[in-house]
Amino acid sequence: MHLHAIHWEWIIFGLLKLIKAFGLIPGAFAALGLRKLYQKWRQSRAMAGWPATDATIQSGQVHKQGLWSYWAEITYTYFVGEYRTGKHVHRFRNEEAADEFVRQIKDKHVLVHYDSNKPDTSVILDRDLEMIALLTPQYR
Numbered sequence: 234m235h236l237h238a239i240h241w242e243w244i245i246f247g248l249l250k251l252i253k254a255f256g257l258i259p260g261a262f263a264a265l266g267l268r269k270l271y272q273k274w275r276q277s278r279a280m281a282g283w284p285a286t287d288a289t290i291q292s293g294q295v296h297k298q299g300l301w302s303y304w305a306e307i308t309y310t311y312f313v314g315e316y317r318t319g320k321h322v323h324r325f326r327n328e329e330a331a332d333e334f335v336r337q338i339k340d341k342h343v344l345v346h347y348d349s350n351k352p353d354t355s356v357i358l359d360r361d362l363e364m365i366a367l368l369t370p371q372y373r
Contacts, residue, residue, distance in 0.1 A: 286311050288319070288345035288357065293335030295328060303331040307338065307362070311345045313352040319345065321357045334366055341365050 288311035296304045307321040325331035344361050348354040 283346040283356075284349055285344050285346045286313060287342050288355075290338045290341050290343060291318075293339065295325075295331040295335060297328065301326055303328050305331045305335050307335070307357070309343065309345065309357065311347070311355060313347055317347075317353055317355065319355040319357070321362065323359065323362060337366050338362065 288309040291308045291310055293305050293307045296306060298304055303325045305323045305325060307323065308318060309321065310316055310318050323331075323334065325334065343357055343365050345355050345357050347356075
């Protein structure tokens with residue numbers, strides 16, 4: 234069994250335990266948190282030598298988590314042998330900032346790192362995505 238498969242089994246197991254312990258809505262919020270932790274783990278692996286290519290931001294959705302936290306879920310496409318899609322989650326303290334971020338980065342190009350053994354596994358580094366938003370005059 235692959236390390237990647239084992240990792241997801243533990244995430245699913247942990248998610249089910251959270252839902253059982255806290256209920257469906259808090260469990261859903263916990264799932265977003267787990268996704269963000271998994272994203273950080275993938276980012277650290279990508280920085281350790283994954284190849285990179287150009288990606289285009291296709292869309293974004295803003296989700297509320299708790300009283301003071303919002304998540305912008307970004308969908309992007311990239312080409313490695315064929316077109317592929319990926320998702321990236323970015324955290325904000327208010328809905329307006331998250332909405333503006335999504336609006337500013339839509340259709341922009343960003344560097345995406347991918348696993349050369351499994352090109353469907355990809356990650357955008359937070360710093361690369363933030364750089365694109367900072368370079369957009371309206372976001373500053």
